[in-house]
Amino acid sequence: MSYRSKWLLTLRSFGYASVLLGSASSCGLPADGSSLGELRGTVMEVPIAMPDLVLTDTEGGLYDLRAETDGYLSLVFFGYTNCPDVCPVHMATLAGVFDELAPEVRDAMKVIFVSTDPERDTPERLREWLGAYHPSFLGLRGEVETINSALAEMKLPGIAVVPGRHGSDTIIGHPSAVLAFGPDGLARVRYLFGVRRADWVNDLPLLLGESP
Amino acid sequence: MWLGILLLIWGYHRLLSQIDDSYESSRLQKSRRAAFALAIFLLWASLDWPLGPLGASYLASVHMVQFLAVGIAAPALLLLALPTAAYEPLRRRPRLTKVLSDLTHPIAAFFIFNIVMTATHWPGVVDLLMPTQLGSFALDAAWMLGGLIFWWPLIVPVPERPGFHSLGKIAYLALNAFLIRPPFAMMIFSESPIYAIYELAPPPARDALNDQQLAGAVMKIGTAWIMFAGVLVVFRNWMLLESDRPESA
Numbered sequence: 001m002s003y004r005s006k007w008l009l010t011l012r013s014f015g016y017a018s019v020l021l022g023s024a025s026s027c028g029l030p031a032d033g034s035s036l037g038e039l040r041g042t043v044m045e046v047p048i049a050m051p052d053l054v055l056t057d058t059e060g061g062l063y064d065l066r067a068e069t070d071g072y073l074s075l076v077f078f079g080y081t082n083c084p085d086v087c088p089v090h091m092a093t094l095a096g097v098f099d100e101l102a103p104e105v106r107d108a109m110k111v112i113f114v115s116t117d118p119e120r121d122t123p124e125r126l127r128e129w130l131g132a133y134h135p136s137f138l139g140l141r142g143e144v145e146t147i148n149s150a151l152a153e154m155k156l157p158g159i160a161v162v163p164g165r166h167g168s169d170t171i172i173g174h175p176s177a178v179l180a181f182g183p184d185g186l187a188r189v190r191y192l193f194g195v196r197r198a199d200w201v202n203d204l205p206l207l208l209g210e211s212p
Numbered sequence: 213m214w215l216g217i218l219l220l221i222w223g224y225h226r227l228l229s230q231i232d233d234s235y236e237s238s239r240l241q242k243s244r245r246a247a248f249a250l251a252i253f254l255l256w257a258s259l260d261w262p263l264g265p266l267g268a269s270y271l272a273s274v275h276m277v278q279f280l281a282v283g284i285a286a287p288a289l290l291l292l293a294l295p296t297a298a299y300e301p302l303r304r305r306p307r308l309t310k311v312l313s314d315l316t317h318p319i320a321a322f323f324i325f326n327i328v329m330t331a332t333h334w335p336g337v338v339d340l341l342m343p344t345q346l347g348s349f350a351l352d353a354a355w356m357l358g359g360l361i362f363w364w365p366l367i368v369p370v371p372e373r374p375g376f377h378s379l380g381k382i383a384y385l386a387l388n389a390f391l392i393r394p395p396f397a398m399m400i401f402s403e404s405p406i407y408a409i410y411e412l413a414p415p416p417a418r419d420a421l422n423d424q425q426l427a428g429a430v431m432k433i434g435t436a437w438i439m440f441a442g443v444l445v446v447f448r449n450w451m452l453l454e455s456d457r458p459e460s461a
Contacts, residue, residue: 084414085414088414088415089412089413089414092415092418092419092420093411093412093420095418095419096404096405096419096420096421100403100404132418133418193412194408194412196404196405196408196411196412197404197405197411197420197421198404201404
């Protein structure tokens with residue numbers, strides 16, 4: 001190996017190490033960063049800030065997303081109750097996870113479902129649908145434009161309305177990942193569709209700085 | 213699926229037209245045809261809509277009902293559906309008889325059946341094979357083959373096994389009824405769903421873990437009941453044989 005190659009290799013190794021250390025320290029994980037490799041979610045290179053949004057909850061009250069989630073580990077998902085696949089699977093998985101978590105982990109968390117279909121997702125419908133999974137899951141509504149601008153701010157794909165054909169329901173395109181916002185209001189890990197209950201049970205305590 | 217069932221029906225009728233089963237009582241003949249019809253019904257009902265797609269992609273509990281039908285009940289019924297004369301040509305093929313003798317020896321059959329059942333319910337195998345039609349068919353075929361091998365020493369007269377007494381047959385069935393296979397233990401005792409295909413399936417399953425535990429119960433209780441029915445038949449045949457035997461002076 002030439003001197004130049006060795007040098008490049010050393011530089012690269014240093015770069016990778018820096019990236020890893022940087023991610024670990026910014027992750028809000030245990031200070032030594034030892035748990036980084038144990039996370040099963042997708043660690044994002046650039047953290048996403050909790051959008052500065054005031055939405056409406058299912059009781060009709062205003063819900064300031066940043067203020068209400070401050071100090072909590074918040075799992076935020078954008079979806080709709082008529083979704084045939086991704087949304088019910090994520091919610092069912094998280095409901096199962098909640099049953100399995102230690103009470104102190106559960107109490108330090110919020111699951112927030114932001115509707116991407118406010119027309120059909122009435123407050124009653126949202127409350128009933130989420131309640132069937134877990135009574136603590138929170139449903140929020142807002143104008144489509146407001147949600148879209150928040151999605152754009154978070155570099156997530158916006159809402160896409162696909163009209164139903166031959167009498168089938170309208171399909172709403174929405175991001176399929178659940179974002180895990182830490183108590184500091186920054187999301188550093190996302191969970192794509194396909195994440196399993198065991199993955200959540202492993203990661204959530206780590207994201208709160210506890211052992212799984 | 214339809215092609216396979218049609219081929220089975222065609223093959224059965226062709227076989228019956230080629231052999232003379234008049235030596236069997238008309239009652240027995242009717243029973244054999246009823247066994248065949250029931251086997252076909254079980255295969256069709258468990259593999260076609262709605263159980264087929266439900267078991268293939270949505271509910272582990274339905275998948276387990278399919279297993280009971282395809283892997284345990286249907287093979288027994290298919291073997292019972294054939295008249296004794298249908299097995300006689302096997303005797304004229306010594307090599308095949310030798311292979312069958314080894315493969316369907318009760319000890320070998322016991323292990324083959326249980327290895328096949330364990331492997332085809334192993335989470336990695338299920339998640340790998342179930343998403344594709346070919347993989348799903350491979351699982352069904354493995355179940356059917358495992359089931360045929362399991363029932364063969366109990367039902368088929370070729371090769372003859374004079375040493376496999378009724379008591380041994382009862383023990384063979386009882387052992388399989390009570391045996392706790394690893395997939396059953398995993399399904400019942402795991403704290404998380406073990407099959408990704410069912411965990412990540414959209415509704416009707418709201419709770420994949422409950423569905424999985426139900427699947428474990430269906431597997432255990434269903435298998436035990438079928439084995440228990442087998443024990444009753446073996447016991448009844450044994451009693452009939454004993455009562456027909458002339459009493460020694």
